[in-house]
Amino acid sequence: MARREEMSTSFGREAARYESGRPDYPAEAVAWLLEPIVVAGRRPRVAxxxxxxxxxxxxLRELEAEVVAVDPDADMLAxxxxxxxxxxxxxxxxERMPLPDASVDAVVAGxxxxxxxxxxxxxxxxxxxxERGVLGLVWNVRDERVAWVRRLTGIMHGSSAEQLISEGGPQPHPxxxxxxxxxxxWHRPLTREAFLDMAASRSYVITAGETARRSILDEVGVLFDELAENGIVELPYxxxxxxxxxxx
Known part of the structure; x- marks a missing residue:
């Protein structure tokens, strides 16, 4: 439990690399999350x-939603x-949002x-x-049907997100x-720097000891060099x- 807590709150240590290495969300997927509200004719207020x-x-902002952001990590919010x-x-x-009762049209979590x-x-x-509000959950996960992506995961170690998705996704509760x-x-083109940032921003890597962390990133770099064409790797998501x- 202590290890999980450490990992869940580790991302602020690598906030800039998280921003660089992690993919954006397809606009059509986010629009789909909000579709029941948009159809109802509202400009949604979204947490x-x-x-x-x-x-x-x-x-969400590009889709003209009014957004309030909530995160446990002050460095990420900065x-x-x-x-x-x-x-x-x-x-x-x-589990504890700093928001009033019945104050948003949607709660989303990426x-x-x-x-x-x-x-x-x-x-x-x-x-x-x-009333009639929406809970929308979304993940970008690497496409593990591709052999080299499975090799990448083996180097970086799997995550609880990937395990949840592989088991069928989240279950509804009242x-x-x-x-x-x-x-x-879809595919995301990555430079070597962004590819390494993607790996370095994972909670397992952030919280690993320095020797283990350096070994992981070295192996990720070797894999990139094997795969790259014109300095780019297309990572399937x-x-x-x-x-x-x-x-x-």
């Missing part, structure tokens, strides 16, 4: 929980404020729900959501009864999205 450096926040100025941002967790107590998180989302799901497949409405 981005576990907002990190603002990867999901930016897309990066978010630099990257997405003007976004209200507060220290908090999915690359974060696997760190959450799902029962407490669902109940808290139900508290802050307005007041949510079921998730609708969608998947998008699957964006897995889950959407539930209160009482549905």
């Amino acid at each position: 981005d929980v576990g907002a990190g450096t603002g990867k999901l926040t930016r897309v 990066e978010l404020r630099r990257r997405v100025p003007g976004t209200p941002a507060f220290v908090g967790t999915a 690359q974060a729900w696997h760190w959450v107590d799902p029962v407490a998180g669902a109940a808290e989302a139900g508290r802050v959501l307005r 007041p949510f009864e079921r998730f609708d799901t969608r998947v998008w497949e 699957r964006t897995e999205a889950f959407r539930a409405a209160v009482g549905h």
